[in-house]
Amino acid sequence: MSFKVTHEQELARKIALEFAEREIIPHRDKLRVEDEEFEEQLAVKEAKAGFHLAMIPRDEGGTGLGQGGRVIILEELGAAFPRMVSSLHREFAYAFAKATGGVVKEKWMPRILKGEASAAPFINEPQGGSDVMNFATTARKDGDDWIINGRKCFISDGHKVDFGMILVKTGDPKDPATRGARSLTAFVVEKDMPGFKVERVEKSMVGHITATVSFSDVRVPGNYIVPPGVGRGLTPVFMAVWDVGRLGISAMLLGCILGSCRCSIKFAKERVLFGKPIHDLQAIRHRIADMYIDLAAARSLTYRAAWLRDQGLSSSQEQSIAKYYCTQAAIRTSLHAINIHGGSGVMDEYMPQMYYRYAPCLISAGGTDEVMKDTIGVAAINGANPVMGANPAETSGFHIM
Amino acid sequence: MKELNSVVCIKPVPDQRFWDKISLDPKTQTLRRAGIPVALGPLDLNALEEALRIKEARGGKVTVISMGPPGTEEILEWAIVLGADEAVLLSDRAFAGADTLATAYVLASGIKKLGDVDLVFLGNESLDGSTGQVGPQVAEFLGMSHLTHITKIDLAGDTKLKARFHIEFGSIDVEVKTPVVIAVDKEVNEPRLANIWGAVWAQERKINCWSINDVEVDKDKIGLPGSPTQVAGVTTIELKRKGEMLTGEPADIARQLVKKLQTDKVLPEALVCRRDVV
Ligand SMILES: Cc1cc2nc3c(=O)[nH]c(=O)nc-3n(C[C@H](O)[C@H](O)[C@H](O)COP(=O)(O)OP(=O)(O)OC[C@H]3O[C@@H](n4cnc5c(N)ncnc54)[C@H](O)[C@@H]3O)c2cc1C
Ligand SMILES: Cc1cc2nc3c(=O)[nH]c(=O)nc-3n(C[C@H](O)[C@H](O)[C@H](O)COP(=O)(O)OP(=O)(O)OC[C@H]3O[C@@H](n4cnc5c(N)ncnc54)[C@H](O)[C@@H]3O)c2cc1C
Numbered sequence: 001m002s003f004k005v006t007h008e009q010e011l012a013r014k015i016a017l018e019f020a021e022r023e024i025i026p027h028r029d030k031l032r033v034e035d036e037e038f039e040e041q042l043a044v045k046e047a048k049a050g051f052h053l054a055m056i057p058r059d060e061g062g063t064g065l066g067q068g069g070r071v072i073i074l075e076e077l078g079a080a081f082p083r084m085v086s087s088l089h090r091e092f093a094y095a096f097a098k099a100t101g102g103v104v105k106e107k108w109m110p111r112i113l114k115g116e117a118s119a120a121p122f123i124n125e126p127q128g129g130s131d132v133m134n135f136a137t138t139a140r141k142d143g144d145d146w147i148i149n150g151r152k153c154f155i156s157d158g159h160k161v162d163f164g165m166i167l168v169k170t171g172d173p174k175d176p177a178t179r180g181a182r183s184l185t186a187f188v189v190e191k192d193m194p195g196f197k198v199e200r201v202e203k204s205m206v207g208h209i210t211a212t213v214s215f216s217d218v219r220v221p222g223n224y225i226v227p228p229g230v231g232r233g234l235t236p237v238f239m240a241v242w243d244v245g246r247l248g249i250s251a252m253l254l255g256c257i258l259g260s261c262r263c264s265i266k267f268a269k270e271r272v273l274f275g276k277p278i279h280d281l282q283a284i285r286h287r288i289a290d291m292y293i294d295l296a297a298a299r300s301l302t303y304r305a306a307w308l309r310d311q312g313l314s315s316s317q318e319q320s321i322a323k324y325y326c327t328q329a330a331i332r333t334s335l336h337a338i339n340i341h342g343g344s345g346v347m348d349e350y351m352p353q354m355y356y357r358y359a360p361c362l363i364s365a366g367g368t369d370e371v372m373k374d375t376i377g378v379a380a381i382n383g384a385n386p387v388m389g390a391n392p393a394e395t396s397g398f399h400i401m
Numbered sequence: 402m403k404e405l406n407s408v409v410c411i412k413p414v415p416d417q418r419f420w421d422k423i424s425l426d427p428k429t430q431t432l433r434r435a436g437i438p439v440a441l442g443p444l445d446l447n448a449l450e451e452a453l454r455i456k457e458a459r460g461g462k463v464t465v466i467s468m469g470p471p472g473t474e475e476i477l478e479w480a481i482v483l484g485a486d487e488a489v490l491l492s493d494r495a496f497a498g499a500d501t502l503a504t505a506y507v508l509a510s511g512i513k514k515l516g517d518v519d520l521v522f523l524g525n526e527s528l529d530g531s532t533g534q535v536g537p538q539v540a541e542f543l544g545m546s547h548l549t550h551i552t553k554i555d556l557a558g559d560t561k562l563k564a565r566f567h568i569e570f571g572s573i574d575v576e577v578k579t580p581v582v583i584a585v586d587k588e589v590n591e592p593r594l595a596n597i598w599g600a601v602w603a604q605e606r607k608i609n610c611w612s613i614n615d616v617e618v619d620k621d622k623i624g625l626p627g628s629p630t631q632v633a634g635v636t637t638i639e640l641k642r643k644g645e646m647l648t649g650e651p652a653d654i655a656r657q658l659v660k661k662l663q664t665d666k667v668l669p670e671a672l673v674c675r676r677d678v679v
Contacts, residue, residue, distance in 0.1 A: 011482060011600040019594050050597035063601050073597070 003307050009069045012054060016073040019049055020080035031081045032348065034207065043086035047115025051077070052090035055244075060098075061113045067243070067306035071251040075302075078255020079262065082358035083207035088248045089118035089157055095244045096165040096188055099236045100226045104188050108163070121240060122152040122166035122189065122213065129154070129364070130371050132167070132184070132234070137215065139168040139185060146170075146225070148189065148218040151199070156365070158211030159198045163190040166215075167237050170230055184233035186226035193218050206357040208365075238316075243309060245366045246319045250302045253326035253362055256355040257298050260330075260337035261291045263351045267341050278340075287336045294329040301325050317379045324372040330359035403559040404461035405579070407452035407520040408512050409485070410539065413439035413469045413476050414528040430635045439469075441476045444524025446483075446592040447585045451554060452522050453484045454590065458556065462486045464515055468496055468507050474608050481606045482599030483592075489515070493612040498625025501530070505538030507623055510616040512543060519560075521582040525550055536584035547582040548575065552589050 023045050024031070030038040046052075054070040056062020063069070070091065077085045090112065096119050097108040111117040125135050137150025148168055155164070171183025189196065195218035202210045226236040265288060268279035278284045301322040308315035337352035338345035345352040363369055415423055416438040424433045441449075452463045465480040467473050468491040477488035491511050499507065512518060521543070526533035533549065540547030552572070553565035560579045565572050567586070613623070621627055645661075647654045662668040 008600045008604055011478075011603055012597060014479075015482065015595040015597055015599055022594060048596070049594060053597055058601075063597055065597070065600060069600070 003304055005068065005072070005303065008065060009072055012065050012069040013072045013076055015049070016051065016076035019045075020076055024077065024080040028081055028351075029349075031083060031207070032354070046077070046086045047090065050115065051085075051087040052094070052115055053113070055091055056094055056113070061109070062094075066310040067247055068303060068310055071247060071254070071302055071306045074248055074251035075254040075258060075299075078252040079259035080255075081207075082252070082256050082259065082355050084156055084209070085248075085252060086118075088244070088252075089120060089161055090115055091244050091248065092121065092165075092240070093117045093119035093162070095240050096163070096226070099165070099240060100188050100224065102223050103221075104224060111162075117163075118157070118161045119163045119165070120155050120158055120161045121237070121245060122155055122158070122164040123237060123241070124152060124154050126151060126153045126212070130368060133180065135167065135169060135184070137166070137168045139170050139187065139220070141170075142219070144222045146187065146220050146222065148187065148195075148215045148220055151212060151214045153212040154202065154210040154364075155213055156208065156210050158213045159201050159209070161191065163188055164213075165189075165226060165237065165240060167233050170233075178231055181234050182231040184237075185230050186233035186236050187220050188224045188226065189215070189218060189220055193220065195219070204361045206354065206361060208358070208361045241366060242316055242319050246323045247302070247306055247309070249362050249366045250298075250305070250319070250322045250326045253323075253330040253359060254295075254298055254302055256330035256359050257291070257295050257326070257333045259351060260333040260355045261288070261295050264288060264291060264337045264340045267344075271342075284340060287340055291333045291336050294333050298322070298326045298329045317376060317384055320367070320372045320375050323366060324369060324376070327359065327363055327369060330355065330362075334359055402459055405455055405459045405519045405556075406461045406517055407455060407463050407522060408515060408518050409445070409449045409452045409463065409465045409480070410508055410521065410523045410535070411445040411449065411465050411467050411476060411480055412442050412524070412527050412535075413467065413473045414442045416440040417528070425635060425637050430632065439472065439476055441479055442524050442528045444526065444528075444585060444587060447587055447589050448522035448524050448583075449480055449483060449485065450590045450592040451583075451585055452520065453593070455520065455554075455556065456484075461519070464489060466491065466508060466511050466515075468492070468499070468504055468511075470497070474610075477608050478603050479595075481603050481608070482595045484599070484602070485606070487606060488608040490608060490610045491616065492610060495613045495620070495624050498628065499623065500628035500630040501532050501534040502538055502630070503623050503628045505535045506542055506627070507616070507618060508535070509539050509542030510618045511611060512539070514611070514616055519579040519581075521545065521580070523582070523584045525584040525586050533584070536582055540582035543580075543582065545580050545582050546577055547584070548577060549584040551583050551585045554583065554585075554589065 023042060027038060051073050053062040054065040054073055055067055058064035074085050093108060093112050097105045097112060108117050125137065127134060127136065137148065137152065139146040139148045150168065152166065166187050166189050167184055168187065169183050170185040171178030173179060195216045197214045199212040199214050202212065204210065228235060268284055268288060269277050271278045305315045305318035305322045308318055334352060334355035338356055341350055341352050344350045415434055419437045422437055426433050449465065456463050463485045464487045465477055465485045466489040467477055471492055473490055473492065477490055481488055489511055491507055496507055512521060521539060523536040536549055537547050548564050548566065550566040551564050552567055555563045557563050557576065561576060563574060563576050564583065565574050647657050659668065663670055
């Protein structure tokens with residue numbers, strides 16, 4: 001067996017931790033009230049620190065720390081304060097540009113490396129995100145271009161991102177060759193394209209803003225189609241969602257778990273009852289043990305899913321398992337944290353309630369619990385082996401990273 | 402413009418986050434520091450920052466150097482993460498137990514070996530020993546001028562720089578020629594946060610480990626035997642709280658308070674007061 005966090009990746013953790021100790025933790029009160037000016041400044045500082053370069057390979061101008069390094073960074077930044085970490089959108093920008101290649105990559109890559117470009121997946125639709133085949137956004141061919149019409153909702157930072165990867169219908173339901181999965185195509189769309197509009201901004205329970213965006217006769221050049229091409233949209237979309245979205249979300253949930261553990265251990269040492277710190281009470285110690293076990297399990301699943309990707313192996317099942325487990329574990333551990341803190345746990349100026357409110361925000365993002373379990377169940381029934389994980393036969397041959 | 406090569410002396414000090422774990426061994430009169438992680442001293446970070454800024458402005462190389470036991474590599478590596486080009490660890494059993502003079506002597510011999518050096522930066526004083534002697538002593542051994550308590554540095558020409566240090570009621574600006582040894586105070590700059598590239602540099606840049614055989618030193622001037630100062634005794638100060646209520650009008654209470662603080666030697670007997678306040 002060989003699965004190991006590298007020294008380089010441990011240094012990445014230390015760099016993220018020192019960043020958090022100076023730029024995030026002392027300013028939690030500003031993040032708590034969602035001070036937009038502060039959030040903007042923090043996003044700029046995160047870009048300057050180069051966190052988005054972790055997953056970009058060396059030969060493309062990144063640091064080559066891999067998904068492993070990236071996940072560790074997001075974990076530490078998320079532990080300092082649970083929120084949508086800004087570098088996730090820069091990572092999406094890279095993934096989409098790389099997947100599309102050609103003019104799109106040429107145009108965006110310089111800004112991506114500088115941390116000045118952000119993107120989001122434009123996938124979900126108002127009538128039900130889990131039912132992709134029922135999507136209503138369409139693209140029709142017009143000369144060399146395509147014309148897109150429709151609406152996408154709950155797009156993370158959809159009101160701010162520079163571009164996105166959109167999934168649309170291009171097929172004809174009456175034509176057997178372009179029905180079903182063959183009816184979907186992915187395009188890169190940019191916010192300055194005429195006809196693109198931010199319809200409204202949606203505020204979630206905490207720290208995660210999404211938007212509904214609409215497309216009316218948005219003209220997109222043919223070379224903005226994401227390979228493998230027309231009618232093959234699900235392939236890149238799922239890969240982007242797995243490689244960037246799902247792993248990133250697992251990492252931010254890991255941050256909730258880590259943060260819950262840290263603040264609870266600190267509190268249990270400082271709070272004195274019956275003449276002793278409360279960690280002396282077995283019931284409290286056992287809660288901490290449960291949290292620690294969840295941290296260990298969630299980390300193992302997430303880091304390993306990342307490591308598989310870094311080896312160039314398929315990790316779709318592992319990523320679904322990690323995302324599902326991290327969601328549940330983050331909800332459990334943050335509730336333990338509230339318990340350990342007593343009344344303080346639900347008070348504004350303490351962290352447990354922040355983690356507890358943020359964790360459920362990520363249940364649906366990147367695919368709901370049921371959808372995760374459904375893919376895992378199908379894979380299990382079809383003979384996938386979770387211990388071996390990377391079955392070469394599973395490798396699709398198409399990866400964003 | 403001439404490139405400027407800097408050397409930054411950095412000392413491993415106990416990580417401030419673990420100070421509550423440090424205790425005094427009553428028998429040996431030494432500190433029990435085992436298991437306490439080391440960190441780069443806070444003023445050493447300012448020293449490194451200044452060297453990095455000068456490199457960014459003028460080109461050249463930044464080398465960090467430290468005398469310390471094995472394990473000191475960790476702080477040297479962190480200096481590389483922050484942007485240093487190269488690191489030197491002077492480590493040998495023979496260097497152990499050094500006082501400030503023996504420390505400065507070994508550091509200076511390491512700096513001499515590095516050769517072409519324009520600027521030597523240090524913290525004005527360390528977090529633990531805090532004698533503030535190492536900077537001036539290094540300068541003496543190197544035969545360079547030195548500046549201490551520096552709060553501002555500006556480059557002025559190829560071989561000249563302007564610097565400022567604070568005195569009690571103001572500051573003094575000076576101009577010096579390189580090569581020069583500069584000990585900095587925290588006001589000199591705000592140390593940077595590491596960039597993610599640092600994790601990559603740490604893999605690519607070297608930490609050279611030099612033992613007694615790698616530097617030219619007189620064996621009588623190093624380590625405990627070569628140290629003219631020896632620790633005669635160490636005592637722990639017991640801190641106790643004392644409560645006392647003062648009564649009267651606010652101005653009267655203030656007067657009583659000043660008297661008491663003077664009696665307890667917290668304030669000097671003769672107070673210098675600003676006339677407009679009195
Ligand atoms: C904070 C946040 C950020 C988001 N960011 C983005 C983004 O950047 N880009 C983007 O495109 N989308 C984004 N989304 C949307 C997200 O992908 C969808 O919310 C998700 O796919 C679920 O879609 P839905 O909300 O329409 O729920 P529905 O699909 O309507 O689901 C309703 C219920 O049905 C269940 N269900 C669905 N399928 C099955 C099944 N097969 N078996 C059993 N039960 C099932 C679901 O689990 C759920 O309980 C975000 C969502 C959130 C909450
Ligand atoms: C408990 C204790 C007892 C001590 N007792 C004595 C004693 O009795 N007599 C005595 O002379 N000294 C004593 N020292 C000081 C000891 O010798 C120092 O560790 C060392 O010599 C440096 O002195 P300093 O820490 O005062 O440095 P300072 O002069 O305060 O440090 C200024 C700067 O010099 C540089 N520097 C200092 N040390 C190093 C190093 N090892 N490597 C690289 N750069 C460095 C750093 O840039 C630092 O910021 C004692 C220290 C301690 C912690």
